[in-house]
Amino acid sequence: MAEAAHCDVIVVGTGAGGGILAYELAKAGLNVVSLEQGGQLADDHFKRVDPPGTALDFGIRSNTVWPAEPHDSLFVHPLFEKGEDGSTGWPEGGFRHYQIIQVNGLQNLWNGVSVRFSEKDFADWPFRYAELAPHYDAVERRIVVCGTTEDIPELPDGIYVPPKPLRPADQMIVDAVNGLEEPHSRAIPNRKAIDTRPDSPNACASTGICTSGCPTGAVYKFTARLLPEIAKLPNYELRTGAKVVRLLREPGSRRVLGVEYRDMATGESRLLTADKVVLATGAIESPRILFNSADDVAPHGMGNAFGQLGLRLQDNPKSVLSTSLWKLWGSGRDFDIGYGDLLILLSRGTLPDGEEFPFIGHAIHGVPDVPHYLVGMKRFPPFMKERLSRFMFHSYVTLGLFCAGDPNPANRVRPAGSYDRFGVRHVTVDFSSSAKADRMMDAMEAWGRTVLRHAGATSIYPSRDNSGTGIHYAGTTAISADPARGVVDANLKCHDLDNVYVCDGGVIPVLPDKHLTLTIMAMAHRLAGHLVEKVRTGAQTTAQPAHA
Amino acid sequence: MATPPEPASPAAAPLDFAPLVAAVLPLDHYHRELEPLLPDLVRIVQLNDQLNGAFRRIAQRSGFAEGGEVERKHLGHDAEAVHTFFEYVYFASPAFLSTVGEWPLGGVRG
Numbered sequence: 001m002a003e004a005a006h007c008d009v010i011v012v013g014t015g016a017g018g019g020i021l022a023y024e025l026a027k028a029g030l031n032v033v034s035l036e037q038g039g040q041l042a043d044d045h046f047k048r049v050d051p052p053g054t055a056l057d058f059g060i061r062s063n064t065v066w067p068a069e070p071h072d073s074l075f076v077h078p079l080f081e082k083g084e085d086g087s088t089g090w091p092e093g094g095f096r097h098y099q100i101i102q103v104n105g106l107q108n109l110w111n112g113v114s115v116r117f118s119e120k121d122f123a124d125w126p127f128r129y130a131e132l133a134p135h136y137d138a139v140e141r142r143i144v145v146c147g148t149t150e151d152i153p154e155l156p157d158g159i160y161v162p163p164k165p166l167r168p169a170d171q172m173i174v175d176a177v178n179g180l181e182e183p184h185s186r187a188i189p190n191r192k193a194i195d196t197r198p199d200s201p202n203a204c205a206s207t208g209i210c211t212s213g214c215p216t217g218a219v220y221k222f223t224a225r226l227l228p229e230i231a232k233l234p235n236y237e238l239r240t241g242a243k244v245v246r247l248l249r250e251p252g253s254r255r256v257l258g259v260e261y262r263d264m265a266t267g268e269s270r271l272l273t274a275d276k277v278v279l280a281t282g283a284i285e286s287p288r289i290l291f292n293s294a295d296d297v298a299p300h301g302m303g304n305a306f307g308q309l310g311l312r313l314q315d316n317p318k319s320v321l322s323t324s325l326w327k328l329w330g331s332g333r334d335f336d337i338g339y340g341d342l343l344i345l346l347s348r349g350t351l352p353d354g355e356e357f358p359f360i361g362h363a364i365h366g367v368p369d370v371p372h373y374l375v376g377m378k379r380f381p382p383f384m385k386e387r388l389s390r391f392m393f394h395s396y397v398t399l400g401l402f403c404a405g406d407p408n409p410a411n412r413v414r415p416a417g418s419y420d421r422f423g424v425r426h427v428t429v430d431f432s433s434s435a436k437a438d439r440m441m442d443a444m445e446a447w448g449r450t451v452l453r454h455a456g457a458t459s460i461y462p463s464r465d466n467s468g469t470g471i472h473y474a475g476t477t478a479i480s481a482d483p484a485r486g487v488v489d490a491n492l493k494c495h496d497l498d499n500v501y502v503c504d505g506g507v508i509p510v511l512p513d514k515h516l517t518l519t520i521m522a523m524a525h526r527l528a529g530h531l532v533e534k535v536r537t538g539a540q541t542t543a544q545p546a547h548a
Numbered sequence: 549m550a551t552p553p554e555p556a557s558p559a560a561a562p563l564d565f566a567p568l569v570a571a572v573l574p575l576d577h578y579h580r581e582l583e584p585l586l587p588d589l590v591r592i593v594q595l596n597d598q599l600n601g602a603f604r605r606i607a608q609r610s611g612f613a614e615g616g617e618v619e620r621k622h623l624g625h626d627a628e629a630v631h632t633f634f635e636y637v638y639f640a641s642p643a644f645l646s647t648v649g650e651w652p653l654g655g656v657r658g
Contacts, residue, residue, distance in 0.1 A: 062595055066633050166560055333649060374632075386644075
């Protein structure tokens, strides 16, 4: 198929927002081009090339290190971009910005947690939960989310297929949480974009972990579920190896003509024009593109007429605790291990000044074929280590607890002094954790310890982080009805541009405790409807057919 | 976060890792259990940045390429990484995982 020179909508990025947008727009008959900087992994990448666990080379890759930090193991993966083609060049120290430069983006290693924001979480938005509710419905049906309805106001119910059954370790955690007798503390089946239907061709194969990639396509991602339906449509094109470097303004107007992008293979600069452009590249890369689009009209970057671009970068601070539950010592496994984290935990913490805050998390229990537990056995002689390892093998549980981000304008993305190999300017991240975030992590850890002790914990291995490993980046292109307080309006259109939109975590103005991915996808579904309506009502028509 | 490993020198002379790994393995507690996995160990030592560099340094310290024998003292500051690696592989091996009912891997774990 010939490459389009012009289309109705350019969607930059193929992750959470970009995938839904491309699908909905293409199915509606619009001429759509997705531009993706990376390539496309083989369909069997996580089965043959890089399977989860120890199936290949005992799980050891080129960047595996010894001794390992178990709670960091999730972030040592070959797919994570480390400096060459990323947004920031990964300078030493500071904020750890994780990106995957491949079709699907971060959803290649996504854990799949799919929860709705609550009414309270929309307090800083220009619309309420009810506006997004039908889009949550539509996306949940489209991507298939497992879970249960629980009637918890802080965690609105959705449309679910049945989750996998809880395991003995999960029941111990449920009993421990219920035993606290705190009305605000709950342990319920997790809500994840995993196809658990046994008769589905993408049925979950129960690897016990989702964050190393899914070998069956059970975890939703664009290439596994939506791209196959649109890839051969005459009105859709996925252009990979295409790094968008800037938007190009139509002279004398508030519109852009399209985008300039680099061919990653040749370095050649190319132009693609469109009626509308959507940036869906993440809360750090989308501001980078906008900053690099600076021109005489917008010397500080497009989308930045009010100086709000890049401000208030947020991520979820987290506390992580691992232990062995002694009640499971000596036990075998005659049950389905499932997808590892079968529980969501909800509760509230209290800060020293009495302020309460909500937090959410999950309880993870998998098959430890990757023996991270050895870190806790350093002091034992080999013969004891072997006996203990067998005895405790099926007893390990990890709690990962997350609280809300901190919308501090000093935490920001801004143009850097460095450039990538194509001469495209990086952005740099200014980010520091606040004393309040530290106190929230203290409170979450204390609660987690209480729960684990009630469940039969032995030694607890804690860690915490607020330097980017939540990988829930938000805030930098915030939605706001007031252009002086955000970058995009209620329809995700940049305030100072007529045909440029942003649809990724950056639009979320205040990051709540909850995982943001389902909300990004619901926003994408909503935006798609808006764009379809605009194109169909002829606000701007294409000048010529997009494809030969 | 674990410290990124010191990469192998790009100017390093070609090194036959197979006899080197075979010479180092007996210095480890798990050597008997790991001997059947020697080809896998060699492949992994070559592909992993940290281990590649560690084994090159061990070869240098011991004069292995010139016929020197590898002794425990030649592991130097790479000893922790090497022993931790061998231990890891043992506990990720089919031999160990069979004893806890988790072998073979892959497929449905339901």
